[in-house]
Amino acid sequence: MLDATLKTQLQGYLHNLRAPIRLIATLDGSEKSAELRELLAEISSLSDKVSVDESGTDSRTPSFVIAREGETHGVRFAAIPLGHEFTSLVLALLWTGGHPPKVAPDVIDAIKALDESMDFDVYMSLSCHNCPDVVQAATLMAVFNPKIRTVIIDGGMYPSEVEARQVMAVPMVFRNDSMFTSGHMTVEELVAKLDVNSAGREAKKLNQKSAYDMLIVGGGPAGAAAAVYAARKGIRVGVAAERFGGQVNDTMAIENYISVLETDGPTFAAALEAQVRHYEVDIMNLQRAERIVPAATPGGLVEVHMQNGGVLKARSVIVSTGARWRNVNVPGEAEYKNKGVAYCPHCDGPLFKGKRVAVIGGGNSGVEAAIDLAGIVQHVTLVEFADALKADAVLVNKLKSLANVTIHVNAQTTEITGDGQKVNGLGYKDRATGAEHHVALEGVFVQIGLVPNTEFLKGTLELSKYGEIVVDAKCHTSLPGVFAAGDVTTVPYKQIVVAAGEGSKAALSAFDYLIRQPVLADVAKQEEVAEAA
Structure with missing residues (x-):
């Protein structure tokens, strides 16, 4: 065996x-x-x-x-x-x-x-x-x-x-x-x-930490790269992450990260964390940011308030909170999540062996999911909003060659139906004719892209119409002392190697910002004067 x-x-x-x-x-x-x-x-x-x-x-x-x-x-x-x-x-x-x-x-x-x-x-x-x-x-x-x-x-x-x-x-x-x-x-x-009682104890620990020279919020490839580059400058660095590795943990196979022929997400995420810990960076896991308070004076301390009530302070902050799976936002999706509605075909596909499923999304992730599932389930129905599949041609050709796959393009998903306990179907509308259709099935896999994790930043710094943090070529945001990198930003091409490069760039930009700021003693005097006034 x-x-x-x-x-x-x-x-x-x-x-x-x-x-x-x-x-x-x-x-x-x-x-x-x-x-x-x-x-x-x-x-x-x-x-x-x-x-x-x-x-x-x-x-x-x-x-x-x-x-x-x-x-x-x-x-x-x-x-x-x-x-x-x-x-x-x-x-x-x-x-x-x-x-x-x-x-x-x-x-x-x-x-x-x-x-x-x-x-x-x-x-x-x-x-x-x-x-x-x-x-x-x-x-x-x-x-x-x-x-x-x-x-x-x-x-x-x-x-x-x-x-x-x-x-x-x-x-x-x-x-x-x-x-x-x-x-x-x-x-x-x-x-x-x-x-x-763990949240209260953790908040107390955070409040007792002294200020960082650079605090990175988010522990994916961008955050990890930023931490390594910053720590090598000999400054005090902290990483506050909800889950170190971020969305990489949910990636099945990684075959395009330069110098690494092939690996999987959890292994890659563990390697990221090991390298960051090698540089004695203060890693704080299970931390979700709730808001950022800008520095009161130039070169002063930025505050990052966490959901558990703790507050971390730093002379510079890099936001690298990444993105998450986008919901289709139709009736039935929330009600039947984990009751037939799924987001990871690799994880949950085997549970639908011999059953009928749908995949929502015709990009690379959706078509790859449909191909994978076709080898396990009885039948796959792929539903794509646009009038053509957006995936690479080689994937589309492979999908079309499978006998147990039906493709509907120009189709708008309208609802996910169920019997109160689990999914039993999917409704969609033909966007060309307006005709409504219902497909009987047991599972729905949502594969329609990502949404940036920036809800906690609304009203604090500039976001794009898609909710991404607007950054310039050097990862500056609209707030002095606050930088951003990775999938959470307006930088195109949401790839691991791009995120890592942007994280490195953000750390270098933040360090450049730090060395041009007044010394901490002068900043403290400015803040005392401001408070007295």
């Missing part, structure tokens, strides 16, 4: 086990049980600290628990965790066996402090690149808190359970049999969602 390379890697990892562990399996005579039995046997053959026990009696068959020797509590995999989840399996083995996780000590302390007994069921698919972070977060909680039980469930192996619970997007987490959250989430986010 594991090739020679994976076996060698796994054997190396298992040398880090500090205590013996048992793999307690619940198996039957099915093909999937045979596959799982083979996997567990291979794992145990690679370390004398791992044993297999087939005495499990769990209701989900096949499945297995990773437990410390002499115990039965641990994370359960109702899955054969290969593909994207192989790393999750390795980490679960190591953490259970006493190898310390690469997680901040305060996060582990927060997990241990959770005092409520909780059962988590995490639904994932092996093709989902967003799922491992959630799987690993829930695994960590079960390993370090005996009051928490975690089960990782491959939706493809338990279709009747997926159907009964209306799981139409992954990752999806149930807590104590009620839907708790869905979509990408780090362990810090999961713990913060469970710990109602």
